[in-house]
Amino acid sequence: MNVKTARKIGFFAALSICLGSVIGIGIFLKNISVIKAQMIDENTFSFWSLIVSWILASIISLSAAYSFSEISSSKVGKSGLSGWIGVLGGEKQGWFAKIAHSSVYFSILCSVIPILAVEGLFTAINKAVNGANADPIPFYWVFLSGMLILVLLSCFNYFSIENSAKFQIVGTISKIIPLVLVIIIGFIGANNSHILDRPDLVTPNINGNGGINTETGLPVIGVPVSNSFNLSGVFLSLPAILFSFDSFLVVGNLGNDVKNPQKTVPLVAVVTIIISAIVYVSISIAAGLTGTGDAAGIISTIIGKSNQTAIDGISITINILITLSAIFVTNAISMGTLRSCESLVEDKKIMFHSFFNKLNEKRENLGGLTLYAIQIMFYIILFGIPSVVMNNDAILDSATNAPVVIFFLVYAYTMILGIKDRYTKKQCKQVKGFMFTSIIAITFILVVFCFIFFYENMYVVSTKPLFTPSSSGLFFGNENWQWYKAYDAIMFWSIFIWTLTFPTINYFVVKKQK
Secondary structure, three states: OOOOOOOOEOHHHHHHHHHHHHOOOHHHHOHHHHHHHOEOOOOEEEHHHHHHHHHHHHHHHHHHHHHHHHHHHHOOOOOOHHHHHHHHHOHHHHHHHHHHHHHHHHHHHHHHHHHHHHHHHHHHHHHHHHOOOOOOOOHHHHHHHHHHHHHHHHHHHHHOHHHHHHHHHHHHHHHHHHHHHHHHHHHHOHHHOOOOOOHHHEEEOOOOOOEEEOOOOOEEOOEEEOOOOOHHHHHHHHHHHHHOOOOOOHHHHHHHHEOOHHHHHHHHHHHHHHHHHHHHHHHHHHHHHHOOOOHHHHHHOOOOOOOHHHHHHHHHHHHHHHHHHHHHHHHHHHHHHHHHHHHHHHOOOOOOHHHHHHHHHHOOOHHHHHHHHHHHHHHHHHHHHHHHHHOOOHHHHHHOHHHHHHHHHHHHHHHHHHHHHHHOOOOOOOOOOHHHHHHHHHHHHHHHHHHHHHHHHHHHHHHOOOOOEOOOOOOOOOHHHOOEHHHHHHHHHHHHHHHHHHHHHHHHHHHHHO
């Protein structure tokens, strides 16, 4: 695409792309795990620690986004985050970040999310045709459908990013509507669904773990109480919640395609976090009031227990909406991945760049598209094929965690570079409040990273039984291929080592080829 003659993306289209990548599958289901982290005993959880968890994560994410308002003024281009690191930290650091961002972060998410996206659709169709207790559809159908969607969206983004951006606007609107519906119904509290400090409305399960709301007939994770606060639950749930705000910098990779990028890129990132925070906190309040962590459960409270058919219909509808939501996330991530690959080829930062640039001579950005396809296929084979064999989506869900954790650390490091630049080269346009927000974001990101790095992936794995079941996975499971926490740790360490190894190998290979 010739950026000199093409029509560029405006603010609302860029905002839709960024919102589409941030507000994804997680918010439909995320509060299930967050509420469990706030449990005080087997049947009750702290309402206020639930809300504080989301508010604190919102503050951290908004602080980071605001800090990048200054950092992003250092450079505009297709490289986004890695380009800013290159300016503030030097060429070698920028080169390392560029490879890791494209070849690990973007490529893993781009290869995995479309498969997870269609799971909801297949689950909904299966329930509609065969009933609520139907056996799951073989996972290879999910895999093939996800790959088809990825190919279509990739072609869309390669041939017409302008129309893809318009498509994203429609997707963002269609995604926000059901979330607003969840908020409204959750706040209304129809059929005595508000159980805050009302344990009499809930029949506890014999083995603990929540119960049944006798008025709605729906299961609850636990009874919320307002007279206790679970501080440890806040820190336990912060990593999962911060993941819900990730990808707010994807718009940075579209700098060449955005009108007035110096102003638009940072403004879009900040507005995205603000909108997402309002939606997330509101839904969390609704989830806390009802004791129900998923969107389908909250909406179903308006029907009550008298119409199971309608409740099943809502569940199916929500699964379809989850699919659509994830497809629009895929579209936004695909845009960022493709642009990052084009930047690698143009800057001759990837091994065998002469081959990719020869393809660019045949057709504009064909080399970038080829690199994009190679990177995606690598992870599809690495993660997708085993998932088909195991008939289980746990490996795919687990694979998305490590890149997000690693790049939150990169965000913190970039902000440290921004603070240093203020007192040395002064290459960024100074933004009022940058120092304060950067320090807040850096501090909490480092705390969360250390928690995941040392506690979850070292201490927990070493102190608990090896075969402790993991919570990874969305809709598809297989008793013959159980996924354990130890496997999550192996995935994390493997991806972490690969993030350090591949950019290093690439650096020396490119140096030798030059």
